Amino acid sequence: MGPKTSSNTLSVPKVRARRTMATFMDGESFGTLSERFARYMGTSKFIVQMSVFILVWFAWNTLTPKGFRFDPYTFTFLTLLLSLQASYAAPLILLAQNRQDDRDRSEAKIDRARAEMDTEVNSHIARELSDVRNRLNDLTLDISQQRSGKGSPKDVSKRLDRIETAIAALVAQSAPPTAKIAVKAR
Numbered sequence: 147m148g149p150k151t152s153s154n155t156l157s158v159p160k161v162r163a164r165r166t167m168a169t170f171m172d173g174e175s176f177g178t179l180s181e182r183f184a185r186y187m188g189t190s191k192f193i194v195q196m197s198v199f200i201l202v203w204f205a206w207n208t209l210t211p212k213g214f215r216f217d218p219y220t221f222t223f224l225t226l227l228l229s230l231q232a233s234y235a236a237p238l239i240l241l242a243q244n245r246q247d248d249r250d251r252s253e254a255k256i257d258r259a260r261a262e263m264d265t266e267v268n269s270h271i272a273r274e275l276s277d278v279r280n281r282l283n284d285l286t287l288d289i290s291q292q293r294s295g296k297g298s299p300k301d302v303s304k305r306l307d308r309i310e311t312a313i314a315a316l317v318a319q320s321a322p323p324t325a326k327i328a329v330k331a332r
Contacts, residue, residue: 177245184242187235274312281309
């Protein structure tokens with residue numbers, strides 16, 4: 147047997163896509179990154195990690211000998227780092243929120259289109275049911291006339307066939323056409 151040739155062997159190099167600054171600055175990629183960042187900042191994991199980081203910072207800069215402290219008591223460098231984090235976090239969170247608002251508007255547009263179509267289908271079904279009800283009333287009238295000797299059985303049979311056809315058409319049309327549902331979202 148010959149050697150295995152799969153992408154998992156060392157003889158085949160892995161090809162990774164290079165991320166350039168242009169790819170990073172792409173609006174969609176940057177938006178996705180901001181959503182991930184905002185989602186991560188909203189977790190308890192982030193709060194715990196940030197709290198541990200600050201506690202370690204305080205402990206290092208207060209409990210170690212003075213020669214090993216890199217940020218003395220006023221913790222100016224820590225304040226700077228937290229300010230930088232906040233200054234970048236706020237716009238990224240707002241960007242993620244704007245993207246979510248755009249998705250919500252798109253879904254609302256689709257929901258409105260579906261509601262319009264449902265209203266249209268329901269009104270059509272109501273008209274068809276009204277027509278079937280009228281035909282049944284006519285059939286009932288014909289049957290009562292036949293019993294009284296004024297109508298023929300053929301008339302009743304024809305009307306009954308037309309009512310069955312109308313009911314079958316109503317059942318076939320009761321499912322909404324799916325082609326109208328697909329609304330492109332912007």
